[in-house]
Amino acid sequence: MKTTDPIQRMSRRDAIQWMLAATGAVSFAHNRGFAQKGVPAAKGYGLDPNLLEGTVPWSRTMSEAQLLLTTRLADIILPHVDNRSPSASAVRVPDFIDEWISAPYPDQTRDRKTILSGLTWMDAESQRRFSKLFVDLSPAEAEAICDDICHQAKASPAHLSGARFFTTFRGLVLGGYYTTSVGMKDVGYVGNVPLATFDGPPPEVLKRLGIEKQPW
């Protein structure tokens, strides 16, 4: 391979950046007492993976403590409230978040930093306010923190970094939850099944929209 190939150069540079970013997040987490299982591998699934199998080639990297905190927070964001649908952790959303932040791609590497430092922030905030780890907070105590960081546009300057984390974290919880068959059912996605005909919206939908006649 010629060194004039900019894509090759970029790949190496990206790989180094990813490694640095990952290492940075790891040492940061270490300082706060998280035992680390590992760092993301440098390689993804490549440009021609088996689409039918869909194997994740990288290992999960969250420590047990990080996973516990992730589980607690994910279930606060999407709890089990009635029999209509289960909690986030019941459909393995924490494992999805671990898969996500362990992936060797730029977006995920960026989110890894946000998530891992955010988990650290959550524990620091819990300690500051309640002298406990987040996983040991009562529901009301946990809610008090979440209320301060659940909306970036309204977060105070002191809570802004927590709020940025919460945005990313909630996005991953939503993404992980509603891409499962359970989550799809919960919001009323009923497709991905073969049909003999496509007839457009049913009469009750047309009525709700005030459409009297379909244009074609």
Next chain:
Amino acid sequence: MPHINASQAQANYDVIVVGSGAAGGQSVYTLAMEGVRVLMLEAGRNYDPITETPMFNTPEQAPLRETPTPDKPRGYFDATVDGGWEVPGEPYTNATEEKFQWWRSRMLGGRTNHWGRISLRNGPYDFKPYSRDGLGFDWPIIYDDVAPYYDKVESLIGVYGANDGIENCPHSSEGVLLRPPKARAAELLFHRTAKELGFPVIPQHRAVLSERMNSRDIPPRLHPNNPKAARILAAEMDRRLACFWATPCDRGCSIKANYQSPTVHLPPALATGNLDIITDAMVRSVETDSTGRATGVRFFEKTTGRDYTVKARVIVLAASSMESVRILLNSRSPRHSQGLGNSSGLLGKYIMDSVGTNLAGQVPALENLPPHNEDGAGHGHAYAPWSRYKEQAEGKLDFPRGYYIGTRVSRNMPNVRTFNFLEGTTQGAYGRRLKEEARRYYGSFVAYSGRGEMIPNENCFVDLDPTVKDRWGDPVLRFHWKWSDYEYKQAAHMQQTFVDLITGMGGTCLGRPIDPTGKKAISVGGQIVHEVGGARMGSDPLKSVTNKYSQCWDSPNVFITDGATFCSNSHKNPTLTIMALAWRACDHLMDELKRQNL
């Protein structure tokens, strides 16, 4: 023995076709069905949509729930192999501040495997744009030259849509189009709101079988004096099933319900016995003799790591607009010192993409709708064609040419980003309320995107990078790109129209602030993947690269059947026109072979 290795190639073919996508597929189909012995060269690997398409797979069955990554920029299930915005070992460079992005794939069938299948005809105006407004260039052909070929291609590949009587949106002949699928809930609001705003919304035209093909009537019509070809085509048409209204088209289709070259063009061509295909064959150059005439092509076979030269009477370049230009620029010889076909100096010049921009909104009328399946044919079933010719003629618009508005499916299968807007729309909900809000908002998001016509300009061109080479040692393309005010103003107009649509249906616009200049909202060059031009056709050898049959002036046994010959890039997606012109070019090629002119 259709799929062969380079070492098994015959000593001499009638025609070599470089590329296996829309242009290459159509070219080999037209030629092989009429008895011409053809060799097709594809730079990527063999690919079989029947066995490789992840039909019905859900996000849970993919890494990162199918989310786009640099390895799979359109998502894990997207039918792009060994490609995307970057292809390892095959770089391209940018010389200008404004970047150009080049989407490629390396697989049999090329980008036809994943494309949107939007199949719109150019109209009479679109072939004579310079005559209408003094900008850009006219084509050396008129709509009537291409109309029969549009009918043929639509009949062959299967296109749903309707004849709606819209200015400059030509009708297909009776019985050619398949039934268009019904509009979805959000598309009905789109239709109603657009009507209030004064423009039409009509059925989209897409290369998807909304019903089984008429295998009794179409084959003899396409091959009137060729019973063998008609018989082969009829059998292949019967192997295609109608769409069952599930699983996205951009994954490809294992039941052959949509058009992709490996399921539609190649099977009948192979069944004739007249077609050999070599995959993993990266073409370096067209070889020429001392008179300047093409003798064959030189290619690198990736599987064996060896160079081969294969000879043919005629060479058809269908490698994609930019790749065909690159092959020609790399085909230098004493007779063609600046590249083959470049005596006019126009090779690589006046490349174009579509103007693109989009806007999302949230529409209360679509909240909490009763669950219903609106997968349909995957993409939008409805679109707003350009209809402001009168306003434009009256000088009421500050930009030339037009655009159409497409839309997306609101109740599509949730992906990782579907609920991204919830923090804003719910003021930071979490817990029980977040679940309720997700149910409420699901299906209530709309998005509109514009596809507009740019004016070709001298700042948009490709040449060979003076230093950078690909992994086989051949010079790579260097892109030069600059949108002009025409495109910015058009993008701004699109944005305003989207705002009018979204607010007109009682919704709220989402995402970035509206950009009144169009400069931030406009797509990056190449991003819409409608790149065409670089070897435009014309009636004067001094002002064009090919004649009106896509035949190189400088080397008449070289044809270019992809989008490189486009003189303008109307706002209609180019693929259908590429196929129609490829068919036409190959008809001419065969006439010239019969006349012993090639």
